Amino acid sequence: MQKEGERLIPINIVDEMKSSYIDYSMSVIVSRALPDVRDGLKPVHRRVLYGMYGLGVFSNRKYLKSARIVGDVLGKYHPHGDSSVYDAMVRMAQDWSLRYPQVDGQGNFGSMDGDPPAAMRYTEARLKKISDEVLSDLDKETVDFQNNFDDSLQEPTVMPTKVPNLLVNGTSGIAVGMATNMAPHNLSESVDAICAYIDNKEITIDELMQHIIAPDFPTGGIIYGYDGVRDAFHTGRGRVVLRAKVSFDEIGNRNAIIVSEIPYQVNKAEMIARTAELVKDEKIPGIHEIRDESDRKGLRVVYELKNDAIPNVVLNLLYKYTALQTSFSVNNIALVHGRPEQLNLKDIIHHFVEHRHEVIVRRTQFELKKAKERAHILEGFMKVIGTQDALDRAISIIRHSANPQAAKEGLIEAFELSDIQAQAILDLRLARLTGMELDKIRDEYDAIMKEIENLEDILANEPRRFQIIKDELIEIKEKYGDERRTEIDYSGGEMSIEDIIPNEAVVLTISHAGYIKRTSLSEYKIQSRGGVGNKAATTRDSDFLEYIVSATNHQYMLFFTEKGRCYWLRVFEIPEGSKTAKGRAVQNLINIEPDDKIKAYIRTNNLKDSEYVNQMSVVMVTKNGTIKKTSLEAYSRPRVNGVNAIEIRDNDQLLGAYLTNGTSQIMIATKNGKCIRFPEEKVREVGRGSIGVRGIAMEDNDEAIGMIVVNDVENETVLVVSEKGYGKRTAVEDYRITNRGGKGVITLNITEKTGNLIAIQNVTDEDGLMIINKSGVAIRMGMDEMRVMGRNTQGVKLINLKKNDEIAAIAKVAMDKDVEEDSEEIEEETEIVADNQEDNTIPQAENENTAEENENSDSEE
Incomplete structure (x- = not known):
């Protein structure tokens, strides 16, 4: 009911709701949820720091109860609930929440498991050393102050921070109609980027990204893929995928x-x-x-x-x-001149540099004002006490004055002083009138005049001001800079990895048991001779290095399994290890089936090079004598779960896979001692889904045991080894060239004494050989110890076997000197050593001493 004298004003409810909600939303945006682009702080964080500054709780003072700090902030600056201040302060002390914590907490401040902090009456806090840099020069009129909520005190509107806080600590907040989520970054990288911007204001964001590579989170982890980072830096919005x-x-x-x-x-x-x-x-x-x-x-x-x-x-x-995998959605919204704006990397740096420039101008103006004020007083001292006569005259005026006011007026009139100078003379202690003190005043005056000249030069010289910003930032970097915690896995993104990862030379080593690692080539060059071998690499019992090859980071490794599957790894994706490290099991790097095992490794050049992949071929052979040749192009589109490389039928398995260049020669051996040699062009190329063609014709109780690819007929020799320890080296030319699909010729005279053939390798005098027995014993020998002999012979005894023991497999290994030579030049062609280990439980075949048998047919299976 309307009272007398009151007036009712009709208001449209819709308009009132609009107006009130806009006022509320702007209050939340400006005074609560969004940080200022200059110091990166929201009002509550700024008030916590200023409250602790007012209490003198610096990093070199003793801790103070959190309840005392919270109470001071609440009572003076922040009229909200105590939990809003305490929760903010707690987060500022958590090293898993902030990349560079600003509060030094003592007591229970929570945990990564989400445990809450202890009540504020139990915990204590003080400022971190880095917060001293955020508050530095606050007393030099460097920033504007405003009234607090009840106009009884003043508080800063922004901090004069030397630390690029918005960049290094990030922030998150939900306002009305907008939100912010800014990632933390490494301080050292941020300083480098800001210095680069100061040197060149026209610098591009891509050039800035050479300094500040990606966000750097306090909990470390791995950034998986780079596209989100690039988007965030360029536009202020991006989705960064994080992995444990x-x-x-x-x-x-x-x-x-x-x-x-x-x-x-x-x-x-x-x-x-x-x-x-x-x-x-x-x-x-x-x-x-x-x-x-x-x-x-x-x-x-x-x-x-x-x-x-x-x-x-x-x-x-x-x-x-x-x-274990999550994403951080970057949304760089901050207050610029009191208005929310979306900012890219360069914008954030620009506004911080502008803020620092303003702080340095205002600080210099303050220091110049103070220096001039002091110089003015010193000039008065020089006039009055500079000579003995003047001093006597001043003392006489003061002694004969009725009161201080009269004395001041007398000094002003006698020496032409200002009111301030006259008051300073009156305030002088008698001790300052001694000769020594007079000299100090003159020296102080000279120093002040030099300081004034320096400060005026700073104000007149903009490049010098920006140099001061750089010098102070570099000092911050030296004090608080640290190593990056978050790694970057560029392979998770869509961008060209070659642009990011240098194509450095490395050495790949794979042990017989399947442990693989990548080692920088420089590690071999700086260490003494001896290379990688049993002496240098740490391997498991009865394991040894079987495959050693030079490569570059941009090349690929292809893995072929017993079941005919092919998998890929980029060389840079293979874990890096020192020269003595064991490496990582290959099965842990690719999605191989549990009952499958890797039989061959191939190193290739860039699979995106169409000319290269179309001129190279992959040749495979199976236990049943099937051979298949497929263009490398068919394997140029890597898939995470691999692809079928060859169809393997029942009772068959892949023995090996090799890279050929179109002019190679192929040799296949069987357990009954037969071997066939034919040109690569005799095998026509088929698709990846094909089964292949007959490589060698065999009797029912026979099976293929391996294949070699010969590229240098003159220097390479053929080594064959039987299960009972016999072997021999034979010139390649002793095996005449025939058509594919024939029965082959005798390569080793198989008898009950020799046992079945188990392995074939192409070797030179520089190669080494590792012989692995079924009992687990491994023996190493050099090929230069073994002479080249005729083809149709029984060979020589390579190893003395104990009763019932047999050879399980052989492997060609690099001699120690080879690794040094291999590390000097990155080979263009690949090496491959197939895993020839077999469980030779098939009954021994009867020996054939027949003459050479002709080739048979060229028909496909």
Whole structure:
């Protein structure tokens, strides 16, 4: 009911709601949720820092109760709930939340598992050393101040920070109608990028990205793919995929996935609990047990696997279904002159540099004002006490004055002083009138005048001001800069990897048991001679290095398995290890089936080079004597789960795969001692899905045991070895060229004493040979110890076998000197050593001493 004297004003409810909601939303945007682009702080964080600054809780002072700090901030600057201030302060102290924490907390400040901090009456805090740089020069009128909520005090509108806080710590916040989510970055990289911008204001974002490579999260992890990073830097919006940092290990007799770093803002306890649920629901098979072994030394989560689980497959499922892989959606929105704007990398740097420039101008003006004020007083001292006569006259005026005011007026009139100068004379202690003190005043005046000249030069010289910004940033980098924590896996993105990863020369080594590693070529050059071999590389018992080849990071490795599958790895994707490291099991790097095993490795050049892939071919041979030749082009489109390289029928398996150039010669040997030699062109090229053609005709109780590709007929010799330790080297030319599909000729005179043929290799005097017995004994010998002999002979005894022992396999290995030579020049053609290990349980065939048999037919199977 309307009272007397009141007036009702009709208002449209829609208009009132619009107006009120806009006021509310602007209040939230400007005064709560969004950071200022200059200092990267929201009002609550700025007030926490200023409150601690007012309390004097600096990094070199003792800790103060958090409740005292929160109470001070609430009472003076931040009229909201105590939890809003305490929660903000807690986050500023957590080294897993901020890349460079600003508060030094003592007590329970929470954990990565989402545990809450202790109540503020139990915890203590003080400023971190880096926060001193954020607050530096705050007392020199470098920034504007505003009234607090009740106009009783003043608070800064922005901090005069020397640290590019918005870049290095990022921020997140939800306003009304907009949100911000800015990633943290490495301080050293950020300083380098800002200095590059100061040197060249026209610098492009791509050029800035050479300095500040990607976000750098406090919890480390791996950025998977680079496209999101590029988008974020260029536009201010982008989706950065984050993965945990994992490694494979063996615990007891089980494989295990070890997590040492998790993605940013992931709750570790929730992640483990969610994974346990998925394992229980059989969404992620293959995990036997999950353990959180994290302690003060660092994070460690162990996923122990079942015996039949493939580590790489389980890891991919963990990435797919759990927070081991997550994404950080960058949305760079900050307040610029009080208005929210979306900012790219260069914008953020530009506004920070502009802020620093303004701070330095205002700081210099303040220092110049103070210096001139002091110089003015010193000039008065010089007039009055510069000579003995003047001093006596001044003392006389003061002594004969009725009061201080009269004395001041007398001094002003007698010496032409200003009011300030006269007051300073009156305030002088008598001790300052001694001769020594007079000299100090003159020296101080000279120093002040030089300082004034320097400060005026700074104000008149813009390049010098920007140089000061750079010098102070470099000092910050030297004090607080550190190494990048977050790694970048460029292979996860769509962009050209060759543009990012240098095509450096490396040495690849694969052991007989299938452990692979990549080592920088420089490691061989700087170490003493001896190379990689049993002396240098750490291998398991009865293991040895079987495959050693030079490569470059941009090349590919092809892996062929017993079941006829082909898998790929870029050379740079193979884990790097030192010269003495064991390496990583190949099965952990590719999605190979549990009951399959790798039989051959091929190193190729860039599969995107159409001319190269069309002129090279892959030739494969199976146990049943089938040979297949396919253009390398058919293998030029890598797939994560591999492709079928050759159709393997029942009771058959792949023996080896080789890279040929169109002019090679092929030799296939069988366990009954036969061998065929024919030109590569006798095998026509077929598609990847084809089964192949007959390479050698065999009797029912015979089977192929291997194939070699000969490119140098004059220098290469053929080595064949039987299961009972006999072997021989024969010139390639002793095997006459025939058509493909024939029965071949005798390569070793098979008897009961020799046993079946088990291996064939092409060797030279410089090669080494590793002989592996079924009993597990491995013996190494040089080929220069073995003379070349005729083809139709029994050979010589290579090794003395104990009773019932037999040779299981042979492998060509590089002698120590070869690795040094190999490291001097990157070969253009590939080497390949197939895994020839067989379980030779087939009954020994009866020896054939017949003459050479002619080739048979050229028909396909």
